[in-house]
Amino acid sequence: MSRKKGAKAKSNTASPSASTPRKENAKSGKSTIVSSVQANGVVHPSRPSLSSSSEFYDIAFKVMLVGDSGVGKTCLLVRFKDGAFLAGSFISTVGIDFRNKVLSIDGVKVKLQIWDTAGQERFRSVTHAYYRDAHALLLLYDVTNKASFDNIQAWLTEIHEYAQQDVVLMLLGNKADATHDRVVKREEGEKLAKEYGVPFMETSARSGLNVELAFTAIAKELKHRSMKVDPNEPKFKLQEYVNKEMKSTGCCRS
Numbered sequence: 001m002s003r004k005k006g007a008k009a010k011s012n013t014a015s016p017s018a019s020t021p022r023k024e025n026a027k028s029g030k031s032t033i034v035s036s037v038q039a040n041g042v043v044h045p046s047r048p049s050l051s052s053s054s055e056f057y058d059i060a061f062k063v064m065l066v067g068d069s070g071v072g073k074t075c076l077l078v079r080f081k082d083g084a085f086l087a088g089s090f091i092s093t094v095g096i097d098f099r100n101k102v103l104s105i106d107g108v109k110v111k112l113q114i115w116d117t118a119g120q121e122r123f124r125s126v127t128h129a130y131y132r133d134a135h136a137l138l139l140l141y142d143v144t145n146k147a148s149f150d151n152i153q154a155w156l157t158e159i160h161e162y163a164q165q166d167v168v169l170m171l172l173g174n175k176a177d178a179t180h181d182r183v184v185k186r187e188e189g190e191k192l193a194k195e196y197g198v199p200f201m202e203t204s205a206r207s208g209l210n211v212e213l214a215f216t217a218i219a220k221e222l223k224h225r226s227m228k229v230d231p232n233e234p235k236f237k238l239q240e241y242v243n244k245e246m247k248s249t250g251c252c253r254s
Ligand SMILES: Nc1nc2c(ncn2[C@@H]2O[C@H](COP(=O)(O)OP(=O)(O)O)[C@@H](O)[C@H]2O)c(=O)[nH]1
Pocket: 067, 068, 069, 070, 071, 072, 073, 074, 075, 076, 086, 087, 088, 089, 091, 092, 093, 174, 175, 176, 177, 178, 203, 204, 205, 206, 207
């Protein structure tokens, strides 16, 4: 895995932790940009920090993309980061490591460091440290590939075993643009997600459908969790937000 040398890339472990400050820094709270780190690893800079993409941010989180090989994880990330769709198969053989993107959520700059799996998912042998470090996981299947949908339960078992208990999780049925090849109905995705109590939506890295929304919803949830909010303020509800903002594939939803 190639490793970016970002301003705060201090970890030398195999896990993706380029934006998490070392504990000793976190404790001293003075010497560096970082003033405090919560137990869940959220970075709270004392002043805005400069990410490796040269954008200031207030808080940072790690988001991981998981799911079978070929479901469109790399394409989803590229679509979100660069607004482009990479067709063809060359991209599926090599994963990219991670990309940073800073979103402005209710006036707070939230940096998402989004990690892609680099082929390990082929054998569902994603390093366990990968899960452990994640603040959020986007679990993808491909609506044109039944096996990728059937494997979701196995992925969820892995996640429940290895991810942090309070990890933000969302199920995405990708390739929603591929109407003719679709074999998994939206309702089936909804049903499975409901069974496991996981927010769900369909996306398309090709058309861009709901891609921005998926990451924004995650960022909002993470931001709400990490900030001390007024107890009188209504709790942020991820699925409700998604339902309100979601765009359907068109044919069947009013
Ligand atoms: N029609 C369609 N094809 C997609 C979409 N996302 C990815 N693909 C294609 O699916 C294949 C696998 O995508 P990739 O991102 O490499 O999957 P990964 O193995 O999960 O990273 C590539 O040929 C992509 O062009 C999508 O939203 N719609």
